[in-house]
Amino acid sequence: MTLPPTQLGLVFGGASGEHAVSIRSAATVLAGLRGGANAGRYGVSCFYIDEQGRWWPPAVAQRVLNGDPVPELSGAADPAGASLPAGFRGLPEGALEVEVWFPVLHGPNGEDGTIQGLFTLMQVPFVGSGVLGSAVGMDKQAMKAAFAAAGLPQVPYLSLDASELQADSEGLLKQIETSLGYPCFVKPANMGSSVGISKAGDRAALLAGLQVAAALDPRLVVEQAVRARELECAVLGVRQLRASVLGEIRFDADWYDYETKYSEGLSHMVIPADVPEALAEKARSMAIAACRAVAADGLSRVDFFYDDSSGELWINEINTLPGFTSQSMYPMLWQASGLPLEDLVHELVLGARESFAQRHHLRGATA
Ligand SMILES: Nc1ncnc2c1ncn2[C@@H]1O[C@H](COP(=O)(O)OP(=O)(O)O)[C@@H](O)[C@H]1O
Ligand SMILES: [Mg+2]
Incomplete structure (x- = not known):
């Protein structure tokens, strides 16, 4: 039948x-x-x-x-x-x-x-993380707090509110200089695609960067800049999470800004990333820990900074609905891990049913 x-x-x-x-x-x-x-x-x-x-x-x-x-x-x-x-x-x-x-x-x-x-209210299964994982994964302040609580290594950072900039910009600039120094990255908490992000090498650039970011989002993050390679790992699953081989983003620019991300030929991916196997294994387990830290499930791409001279690995961010074009890292990492596109999207739909059943069961149990 x-x-x-x-x-x-x-x-x-x-x-x-x-x-x-x-x-x-x-x-x-x-x-x-x-x-x-x-x-x-x-x-x-x-x-x-x-x-x-x-x-x-x-x-x-x-x-x-x-x-x-x-x-x-x-x-x-x-x-x-x-x-x-x-x-x-x-x-x-x-x-x-x-x-x-x-x-x-x-x-x-x-x-x-x-x-x-909306889909939760409709009581219809959907692919990917639920409300909590999606919201925490999107907001860089909430994401970083969740990663910190889970003990995941991150570059030194400060979470700030735009009102602090208005109230006492001098004090705020001093605080950032003392705790992070230059260069540093200024980011609005809720954008993506590097929009509103800038790298500051001195006080004037820091103030300008804070003003640009604050115009987009009152929630801001400032991070110490690291010189590092950028590695990414794809995660799939609901109760049982699986992590893919690693990929590396390479580009001819100081950092991976909007133009570099979306202009043809300015960046390319190396899959699998040329890193020691032990490091790849460590990144995979950190990627799974990152999903659990923010309550992400279904699919996620977890991004890292890797300093290959010191061997240090920091988690940068999680994307709970990563780019899925034919040239995107997420499907390509799974392809390289032995899971072609058709199987990948089928697993994602099965995962939607699994997380729905899980949430439904939990609600039923507590009703
Ligand atoms: N602390 C940092 N040190 C070095 N480079 C950084 C740092 N933070 C961000 N970058 C650069 O900026 C890019 C975009 O930052 P990211 O936090 O990933 O924002 P988005 O969510 O917009 O992708 C990164 O891919 C990296 O090239
Ligand atoms: Mg990013």
């Missing part, structure tokens, strides 16, 4: 600076869900969230994925549509039939627990 295919809802785009990357990630996930043995397992409906946060049904989503013109979005097809208010105003047609949601959204309004809250 063949079972009817499971109805999946692939949701992508999003009101985030990583909107365009999300569209490319969704195209890769969709190819995986429609390829190989998955073709008979899944029926996939795509849903698009535009940059204003409005949801669009499969007919529009498919055209966005194909790169075709979509007059509805600009209001050209329907003048009334142009004045649609921004934000979520209810689910589009077809969404209530979805049995498992697959969010492929990066950054704010998608990787941060907001859409995970």
Whole structure:
């Protein structure tokens, strides 16, 4: 007997600076869900969230994925549509039939627990971390506090609030200079893609960097700069977490800023990373510990700084919905670890069911 295919809802785009990357990630996930043995397992409906946060049904989503013109979005097809208010105003047609949601959204309004809250309220399984893991993983202050509590090594840092800058900028600059020194990195807590991040080599650059970051987010992080290689590890699973081979990001720039990340040819990946096996093993166990520290499950990419002269390894960050384009580290690390795209996305859907059953069971037990 063949079972009817499971109805999946692939949701992508999003009101985030990583909107365009999300569209490319969704195209890769969709190819995986429609390829190989998955073709008979899944029926996939795509849903698009535009940059204003409005949801669009499969007919529009498919055209966005194909790169075709979509007059509805600009209001050209329907003048009334142009004045649609921004934000979520209810689910589009077809969404209530979805049995498992697959969010492929990066950054704010998608990787941060907001859409995970919606799916939780709907009581429908979804791929990836729940509200807590997504929210903690997104906010660099909360993430760092969770890593520190778990005893994970991080470069020296300070968590600050923009109001401290307004109240006593002189005092704040002195505090940063005394505890971290130069050069240091200034980061808004909730952005991604290196947006709003700057490297400061002196007091003037530090003040300017703090002002730029504070304009984006009142929650700020300042870190001591390290000279280090950048390693990444992919994690997969719910109760049983598995870590991939490591990858390294190499680039011809002082640091991995927005331009270097997204300009063709300015960076490349080395998979597997050329590091001692014992170091790779240590990074893998730290990656799993990092997922547990922030309560992430399903999928995550954990990023590290590695100083190969001292052998020191620091955790930099966790991404709970990492880039998933055909050129992205996450699917490529799994490919190199023996898990091709079709198997990877199938495991992610199975994981969605597993975490749903786990949460449901726990709720039932305490009801
Ligand atoms: N403490 C640091 N020392 C050296 N380089 C850093 C440090 N913090 C950030 N960077 C550089 O900035 C990049 C972006 O920082 P990251 O914290 O990963 O932000 P995002 O979440 O936007 O990716 C890193 O990949 C690295 O190149
Ligand atoms: Mg990063």
